[in-house]
Amino acid sequence: GESKQRSGSYARYAPEFDHHSPERLMLLGDLRRALDHPDAPGVNLYYQPQVRLDTGETIGAEALLRYQHPERGMVNPAEIIETAEHSSVMRMLTERVVDIALRQLKSWKDAGYDLRMAVNVSVRDLQSPEFTDFLTERIDAYGVDASRLQLEITESALMADPRRVVVNVQRLSDLGVGISLDDFGTGFSSMQHLRRLPVTEIKIDKSFVTSLTEDPDNAAIVSSTIDLGRALDIEVVAEGVEDEKVRKQLEVWGCHAAQGWHFAKPMNADAFLRWLASSRDR
Ligand code: C2E
Ligand code: MG
Ligand code: MG
Ligand code: MG
Numbered sequence: 001g002e003s004k005q006r007s008g009s010y011a012r013y014a015p016e017f018d019h020h021s022p023e024r025l026m027l028l029g030d031l032r033r034a035l036d037h038p039d040a041p042g043v044n045l046y047y048q049p050q051v052r053l054d055t056g057e058t059i060g061a062e063a064l065l066r067y068q069h070p071e072r073g074m075v076n077p078a079e080i081i082e083t084a085e086h087s088s089v090m091r092m093l094t095e096r097v098v099d100i101a102l103r104q105l106k107s108w109k110d111a112g113y114d115l116r117m118a119v120n121v122s123v124r125d126l127q128s129p130e131f132t133d134f135l136t137e138r139i140d141a142y143g144v145d146a147s148r149l150q151l152e153i154t155e156s157a158l159m160a161d162p163r164r165v166v167v168n169v170q171r172l173s174d175l176g177v178g179i180s181l182d183d184f185g186t187g188f189s190s191m192q193h194l195r196r197l198p199v200t201e202i203k204i205d206k207s208f209v210t211s212l213t214e215d216p217d218n219a220a221i222v223s224s225t226i227d228l229g230r231a232l233d234i235e236v237v238a239e240g241v242e243d244e245k246v247r248k249q250l251e252v253w254g255c256h257a258a259q260g261w262h263f264a265k266p267m268n269a270d271a272f273l274r275w276l277a278s279s280r281d282r
Contacts, residue, residue: 024083030069031084035092042068043093045100046266049275050118050237050259053251058279060116062152062259063101064266065093081122090124094131098138104269105149106142113276118150118180126153126165132172139175146176150201154182166196173198180237185221194232202229206240206260213245226253 047061084090180201229236241260
């Protein structure tokens with residue numbers, strides 16, 4: 001994505017879309033070996049605050065995968081997902097991500113922060129009923145409130161096998177888990193997904209948000225998505241807020257919450273805790 005190129009923090013080495021290239025196969029093998037290990041060396045989550053626009057309060061975080069490859073440095077998460085999604089590594093990866101995220105949520109709760117945690121899930125996870133079982137078991141084990149967890153689902157994930165995905169998402173929703181439609185507006189059937197799934201939240205993709213004060217088309221898309229959310233009683237979160245002008249406009253339009261570099265970049269767990277402490281003092 002555009003953000004990585006700008007910040008230059010990810011190694012670029014593998015060609016896009018070729019799951020069978022030697023680089024991809026090597027990455028897959030390295031990931032599998034890392035995940036086989038109990039501490040999964042190199043596999044980590046960063047947390048980006050989600051901020052309520054009317055009060056400025058941090059209401060939670062999105063957990064974002066970071067993989068520090070032993071030789072290649074930080075690998076772009078989108079590339080990891082693309083590589084893993086067609087293999088059994090995806091399941092291992094998601095289970096690890098869920099486990100780390102729920103453990104973190106519990107530790108925030110113990111520190112006196114009642115936050116929510118948003119976790120990204122892939123097509124592979126939603127096609128299998130075992131994922132729901134795993135999630136139920138982990139929520140129980142950590143003793144966290146299911147409604148504090150949001151699963152972010154991307155539209156492309158839903159294209160793959162709608163019927164099975166709908167059944168599993170419904171089960172998760174019955175547990176009390178929040179269902180968030182990620183990258184809203186970038187796919188072909190956003191509206192259908194809204195009708196088919198028990199959606200509790202829409203996330204407007206950053207490609208519409210970042211430039212909304214400069215681009216009237218994006219402004220129209222974002223403001224009408226906020227109106228749609230209000231009409232359907234679904235919370236709307238904007239991602240990719242990079243400056244105060246955009247933040248202010250979203251607040252004026254009545255958007256519930258936002259995340260983006262204007263507030264904070266994704267951070268490791270220690271830095272996130274410092275962020276929480278400093279925003280409590282504000
Ligand atoms: P996403 O879920 O839409 O996440 C938002 C992306 O926007 C993140 O990129 C985040 O770092 C970036 N971002 C946040 N604020 C700003 C901003 O103000 N400006 C710009 N330009 N970018 C911003 P990241 O961390 O590289 O993740 C990329 C994608 O990889 C995610 O998009 C998500 O689809 C996927 N992903 C990340 N972690 C996981 C995971 O644990 N599991 C799965 N299945 N997918 C993941
Ligand atoms: Mg997301
Ligand atoms: Mg998103
Ligand atoms: Mg996005």
